[in-house]
Each structure stands twice: as C-alpha cells, then as structure tokens.
Amino acid sequence: MTAVPSGFQTGFPVRPDLVVEAAGADDVRDAVARAASGGLRVAVHATGHGLAGPVEGGVLIDTRRMDSVRIDPVRRTAAIGAGTTWGQVVEAAAPHGLAPLNGSAPGVGAVSYTLGGGLGILGREFGYAADHVRSLDVVTGDGVLRHVTPKDEPELFWGLRGGGHRLGVVTGLETGLVPVERLYGGSLAFDGDGEAGAEVLRRYPEWTRTLPDALTSSVAALVYPDVPQVPEPMRGRYVISVRVAYTGSAAEGERLVAPLRAIGPVLADSLREMPYTDSPSIHNDPPFPHAYYGEGLMLSGLDPQRAVRVLELTGREAPMMTVVQLNHLGGALATGPAAGNAVPYRGAGFLLRLLSPLNGTDVAAVRALYEEAAEVLAPLAVGRSLNFSFGGGDRTDGFHDLRTRERLAGLVSRYDPASLFGGAYGSGGISPDGR
Numbered sequence: 001m002t003a004v005p006s007g008f009q010t011g012f013p014v015r016p017d018l019v020v021e022a023a024g025a026d027d028v029r030d031a032v033a034r035a036a037s038g039g040l041r042v043a044v045h046a047t048g049h050g051l052a053g054p055v056e057g058g059v060l061i062d063t064r065r066m067d068s069v070r071i072d073p074v075r076r077t078a079a080i081g082a083g084t085t086w087g088q089v090v091e092a093a094a095p096h097g098l099a100p101l102n103g104s105a106p107g108v109g110a111v112s113y114t115l116g117g118g119l120g121i122l123g124r125e126f127g128y129a130a131d132h133v134r135s136l137d138v139v140t141g142d143g144v145l146r147h148v149t150p151k152d153e154p155e156l157f158w159g160l161r162g163g164g165h166r167l168g169v170v171t172g173l174e175t176g177l178v179p180v181e182r183l184y185g186g187s188l189a190f191d192g193d194g195e196a197g198a199e200v201l202r203r204y205p206e207w208t209r210t211l212p213d214a215l216t217s218s219v220a221a222l223v224y225p226d227v228p229q230v231p232e233p234m235r236g237r238y239v240i241s242v243r244v245a246y247t248g249s250a251a252e253g254e255r256l257v258a259p260l261r262a263i264g265p266v267l268a269d270s271l272r273e274m275p276y277t278d279s280p281s282i283h284n285d286p287p288f289p290h291a292y293y294g295e296g297l298m299l300s301g302l303d304p305q306r307a308v309r310v311l312e313l314t315g316r317e318a319p320m321m322t323v324v325q326l327n328h329l330g331g332a333l334a335t336g337p338a339a340g341n342a343v344p345y346r347g348a349g350f351l352l353r354l355l356s357p358l359n360g361t362d363v364a365a366v367r368a369l370y371e372e373a374a375e376v377l378a379p380l381a382v383g384r385s386l387n388f389s390f391g392g393g394d395r396t397d398g399f400h401d402l403r404t405r406e407r408l409a410g411l412v413s414r415y416d417p418a419s420l421f422g423g424a425y426g427s428g429g430i431s432p433d434g435r
C-alpha cells in the first residue's frame, strides 16, 4: 500500500494498493475492470473535500486530470469532466451571462457535489444542482461505460441525481445553466457575545417566511481564533453572520435585509451588488487543506429556542471549535423536476450543519458534542445530509428516506453486484417514513 496526499481533507490517511491517475473515461473503465478482477474496492478522488474517512487498500481513481468544461451558450449547458471544480465552471460560464448551480466554495468538485444533490447559493430559486443534470457518463461495477439519459437509462438517471457515490464512477456530466450574471449578496456579521447574536437566531425563522424564492440565505456562528491571520474585527470574537444571495435588484435586496440590520450594531457588512464571479466572497470558506469532521441534519422547521440551545452547546463554552451553519431551504428546493430524482427530504425547511477542525481534537469528543446537539434537535430532524457529512466513514443511515434507499439498493444490486463502490446505503435512519 502507498500513502498518497488526501487532498483538501487532511484528517484521514489514504493508502490504496493502486492509484490510477485517470486522463479519461477509458482509464476509468480499465481501472474498474482491474479492481473487479482482483476483488478490490474502488475509491474515487477529485479534490478531496468530501473524503468520508480513511482509504485503506483497493484501487484509488484520481480524476483531477479530467478537469474539462465546455459551455454551450445556446442550449445553456455545461459539459463537465469528473475532476472539474465549480470555480472553473463559474469562470467559463460567466462570459456567456450564465451561471451553474454551484455551492459556497469554488474549490469543491462539481461532479461529486451534484451526485450528492448539491445545495447551492441560488438553491431556493433554482433547486438542487442534481435537478439540472441532462445526462451523465458512468462506469458501473460491471465495468461498462454507460451514457445515462432519461430516455436510455431512466432508473440510473433517477438514482445518480442525489443518490450519492455508490452507483459507479461518473466520468462526466452535462448540466443546465441559469441566466445569472450578478447578485446582491454578502454577509452581515453580529457580535455573538452580545444580545444581537442570539436575537439573530430568534428572528431568523420569522424573517425567512417573508422572503421571495430569489433570496437564498444562511446563518453561520463561530468563535474565531485569536490569531494574527484572522482580520479585525473578527479576531477572537464569537460572530454570528447572515449570508445572503439575491438575484433581484440591490434596492429590493436592501429592503429585504432591513429587518436584520435593525437587530443591532453590525461588526461587518459586506452586502453589495457583485458580479456572479465574486460570489465565493459571500461565504469565504477557508481555501487551504485541513482536517475536519462534520454533520448535517435536515430539519422540518426551526424552533428558535432549540436553535439558541445548540448555540449554547457549540459557542464559547464548547470543548472544541465548532462552526454552526443553518441553511434556509424551501422554494425550488422543495419541488424538484417533474419526473423526480433521488434527492431526499424535499419538505425540509432548514439544514443545520456542524463542522469542527480536527487539529489534535479527538473525533470521539466531537461526536459526543454533535450527539448532544442532535438530541436537542431530535423532534425536528427528518434526516442527515449526505453532502455535509465529513468523516462519518461508512455511516450512511439517514442520508435518504426509506423509499429512496430501497430504490437505490435495487440499482446497486443491478449495477454493482460485487459492491466495488461500497454497497447500498444502510438501513435505519432518522425518518424511515421519509417525512
């Protein structure tokens, strides 16, 4: 076994028996065939943002060289290779006045993000990234390269959009783009140690009820480390910020955020008109590789008292640094395409995410804290978020409701009978009836 760099997530060792640096679909097909004949498991890496845990043995297919992007401005589509990042797609689409359904960080791999659903910064207006996929090319566990469209492989087409990463290695996909060139967006940061911080959480659920679908927002809460690398006024402070992306006019955006501004003095205010290519500045996710553990809970609604209790558990008094993020869902995220796909929990109103850096921190201690937070939220929790689960290893319960899981299991037994890609998602879960 050889140790290889794990990419963005540095928390887990990656020691496969064999690494294949794929340059195209044929390399992927050969690698899968080789794994199948040797009875080896297959792992896939693009950027390493979503590494679920250690990789020990097996064949690792590295797709970073497959980083092509081709825009068709007439059909408003992007053809994306398996190793392409969202930043590359955003930059390629912008000259045509178009944008993809990308997420907060430009370095994340577009294909894996989309297979897991893909909750983007314009989600409430346009839905999940998976809802916009037109076709995919995938090497399944039987070593066959398939072109998957609604007509040719309808069941596989359903499952690959939101079903996750266990149906094969996707070598590329074609996805729809939306006509968005600019935004009103940014963030409003409040002092979490003062009254304003908790007040933001108390008022946020009510505020979201007043919003048009063209405004997608989230709240983030974290204690910034007291180190020179963190700029003032955030350094050492507990900060609660609301992040906004709105495709309407700046004047209307200002009117919509006025009730938030009225909560109290802001530490920082970056809300402004911006070209879509500047949208990574809204969330300012750290761009450097590091070790982290994370969980996401899909919630039917939000009870401000429970949200404030989660902040008490994860704020200044928490045993380790924990970033809490709360995404407002609904709008087009609740509907999806007419024929459906495997994206679960359309009825969820919010997604609560917890993320902790693992610099010498014991994973068991992080898990214990997250379980405490999950208990507080239990009456509202309908499932777990596949894309926002970091370091959970083979734990897959709750990623899909029972009906979706059964249908995905049928696809796995048909297309990956030897479980090269990890087998079907586990049973159990928070909401087996798929509330």
Ligand SMILES: Cc1cc2nc3c(=O)[nH]c(=O)nc-3n(C[C@H](O)[C@H](O)[C@H](O)COP(=O)(O)OP(=O)(O)OC[C@H]3O[C@@H](n4cnc5c(N)ncnc54)[C@H](O)[C@@H]3O)c2cc1C
Pocket: 007, 043, 044, 045, 046, 047, 048, 049, 050, 051, 052, 063, 082, 102, 103, 104, 105, 107, 108, 109, 110, 111, 112, 113, 114, 115, 116, 117, 118, 119, 120, 121, 164, 165, 166, 168, 169, 170, 171, 285, 286, 387, 388
């Ligand atoms: C900083 C940060 C910001 C994020 N922001 C968002 C966001 O806004 N919205 C959102 O929905 N998600 C977000 N995510 C989650 C992200 O979408 C997932 O972690 C995704 O799986 C990352 O894909 P990757 O290719 O970058 O990572 P990788 O670690 O390379 O891939 C993750 C996993 O996907 C599978 N995989 C990769 N490529 C393929 C392939 N070609 N075919 C089949 N399976 C494959 C493998 O199992 C692999 O282990 C974020 C993650 C981070 C760390």
